[in-house]
Amino acid sequence: MPNMYDSAYELEKSIRNSMEFKELKESYEKVIGNPETNKLFTEFRDTQMGLQEKQMKGEDIDEAEIEEARKVVEQVQQNELISNLIEKEQRLSLLINDINRIVTKPLEELYNFENGQ
Amino acid sequence: MPNMYDSAYELEKSIRNSMEFKELKESYEKVIGNPETNKLFTEFRDTQMGLQEKQMKGEDIDEAEIEEARKVVEQVQQNELISNLIEKEQRLSLLINDINRIVTKPLEELYNFENGQ
Ligand SMILES: [Ca+2]
Ligand SMILES: [Ca+2]
Numbered sequence: 001m002p003n004m005y006d007s008a009y010e011l012e013k014s015i016r017n018s019m020e021f022k023e024l025k026e027s028y029e030k031v032i033g034n035p036e037t038n039k040l041f042t043e044f045r046d047t048q049m050g051l052q053e054k055q056m057k058g059e060d061i062d063e064a065e066i067e068e069a070r071k072v073v074e075q076v077q078q079n080e081l082i083s084n085l086i087e088k089e090q091r092l093s094l095l096i097n098d099i100n101r102i103v104t105k106p107l108e109e110l111y112n113f114e115n116g117q
Numbered sequence: 118m119p120n121m122y123d124s125a126y127e128l129e130k131s132i133r134n135s136m137e138f139k140e141l142k143e144s145y146e147k148v149i150g151n152p153e154t155n156k157l158f159t160e161f162r163d164t165q166m167g168l169q170e171k172q173m174k175g176e177d178i179d180e181a182e183i184e185e186a187r188k189v190v191e192q193v194q195q196n197e198l199i200s201n202l203i204e205k206e207q208r209l210s211l212l213i214n215d216i217n218r219i220v221t222k223p224l225e226e227l228y229n230f231e232n233g234q
Contacts, residue, residue, distance in 0.1 A: 004212060007131040008219040011124035016223045018121050025227055058175065092224075095121060099220070102125040106133045107213075110142055 011099070020092045027085040037081045044076045128216070137209045144202040154198045161193045 002010070015021055031041050047069050054061055076082050119127070132138055148158050164186050171178055193199050 002127065002131055004128070004131045004135055004216060005219070007124070007128035008216040010119065011121070011128050012219050012222055014119055014121045014124040015220065021223055028227060096224075099121060099125040102122070102129050103132065103216070103220075105129055106138055107209075110145060 015096075015099075018095075020088070020095055024085075024088040024092050027081070027088045031081050031085050034081060037079055040072075040075055040079060041082050041085070044072050044082070047072050128220075132213075132216075135212075137205070137212055141202075141205040141209050144198070144205045148198050148202050151198060154196055157189075157192055157196060158199050158202070161189050161199070164189050 031037050051061060051065070051069060076086075148154050168178060168182070168186060193203075
């Protein structure tokens with residue numbers, strides 16, 4: 001029986017060698033390699049993170065910000081390199097969620113047992 | 118090269134078979150097996166979660182609540198079964214943090230590369 005660290009490093013290698021991760025990396029490199037696309041992508045990320053932060057802090061988001069975000073999303077949707085990157089990110093993200101669910105199962109079972117008492 | 122899912126299930130098994138997880142499970146069972154201790158532990162968890170929730174929502178925590186929490190913590194510290202459980206939880210939690218750091222490394226590297234541009 002391998003120990004936890006050995007297994008974790010195995011999983012890390014499997015992720016790194018997966019088709020999904022390689023495709024994501026490739027998509028990133030294409031976005032970064034195109035200055036105009038990279039600029040738009042950075043703007044998109046900054047806008048999304050700004051809105052997310054406000055939401056988490058319970059701050060109001062005004063009309064102008066929503067309009068600005070809408071415009072950036074529209075541009076992003078028309079950009080093939082970024083659309084492709086977002087698609088690859090979502091695909092890997094689903095896999096990572098699955099993996100997290102698998103790996104946290106022992107603890108989850110323990111807590112459920114405890115709460116079921 | 119095993120695929121991600123195989124590796125994730127391997128890691129799950131390693132966690133389940135680890136000394137740290139087995140000891141945590143044992144500690145839980147001892148707490149649950151003692152009605153008085155279980156009641157105090159539930160009270161402790163509920164108090165901690167209540168405070169955490171208020172903190173996250175940015176709500177005020179009044180003197181009475183702090184005093185109540187302090188009393189529960191004091192009782193918990195004097196309870197050997199619960200102290201032992203908390204210690205085991207902290208030990209496993211450190212390991213899980215390490216494991217998360219290892220497993221998320223490929224993605225972290227990708228984003229750092231991207232941000233470094
Ligand atoms: Ca960037
Ligand atoms: Ca309980």
